[in-house]
């Protein structure tokens with residue numbers, strides 16, 4: 001792709017996205033620009049991926065065809081005001097900030113009427129297996145959507161979703177990797193308890209989680225039916241299922257995601 005991609009903020013999520021984009025080969029690292037106040041993070045992405053770095057957000061804003069705001073939600077407004085006059089007229093202005101609505105981004109941009117993409121990716125973008133949900137304002141055209149789809153598609157799957165669903169999407173695909181890692185840790189601890197060496201435990205568990213997810217994506221079979229196929233009558237799996245149901249596993253997951261979506265809603269109310 002022959003576009004300049006800029007990142008404002010070089011934290012966990014920007015680093016994951018830069019890694020995903022560069023590894024995919026879609027964009028040359030010399031076409032990626034990143035700004036951040038702390039130079040250590042910048043040095044890290046330059047040495048790892050060969051991207052252009054600067055402490056000056058405005059420098060990134062001036063050159064970017066797609067500008068990605070990757071700072072914490074409460075900092076967005078001040079950063080947008082700082083760079084708004086430097087942005088190109090036809091920039092695709094993209095935010096990954098949780099809870100930051102398109103309307104509030106438009107307000108922060110003031111007189112600048114720009115194409116806006118609101119997206120919620122997740123950290124697995126770093127290994128090309130991300131999930132990004134996307135919404136846009138009316139100024140975004142078909143070609144822009146193709147650009148965004150290609151960019152975000154370079155490191156995982158892309159789904160367009162009406163913006164009213166973003167609190168749920170933020171919880172389900174943005175935040176839920178944290179829950180899956182806890183599940184992986186718990187399964188690995190159980191393997192260690194059963195005497196399996198820890199390094200082998202992580203491999204066994206992670207591959208099992210990956211394969212299980214692939215089964216859902218590739219077969220399209222309902223997860224309940226796939227679960228039934230694992231549980232031999234009177235066998236080992238149904239014993240595990242019975243304990244999870246008794247301990248309220250489903251209910252705990254549903255409550256966790258509800259709390260996460262609620263927090264996204266609160267961020268919207270406080271930062272917009």
Ligand SMILES: NC(=O)C1=CN([C@@H]2O[C@H](COP(=O)(O)OP(=O)(O)OC[C@H]3O[C@@H](n4cnc5c(N)ncnc54)[C@H](OP(=O)(O)O)[C@@H]3O)[C@@H](O)[C@H]2O)C=CC1
Pocket residue numbers: 008009010011012013014035036037038041057070071072073075079096097098120121122123174175
């Ligand atoms: N982590 C995740 O899984 C996901 C995060 N997001 C969203 O991505 C955004 C970033 O999150 P995350 O990467 O986790 O957070 P981080 O804190 O890791 O990254 C934010 C980065 O922004 C930098 N920063 C702070 N102030 C400025 C400024 N004025 N100008 C430029 N850069 C600045 C920070 O530097 P310093 O450390 O020096 O303050 C830091 O490097 C958030 O809005 C979050 O909602 C979205 C999807 C998933």
Ligand SMILES: O=C(O)[C@@H]1CCC=N1
Pocket residue numbers: 098170174175
């Ligand atoms: O925890 C957070 O707020 C960010 C947004 C989604 C994932 N991480």
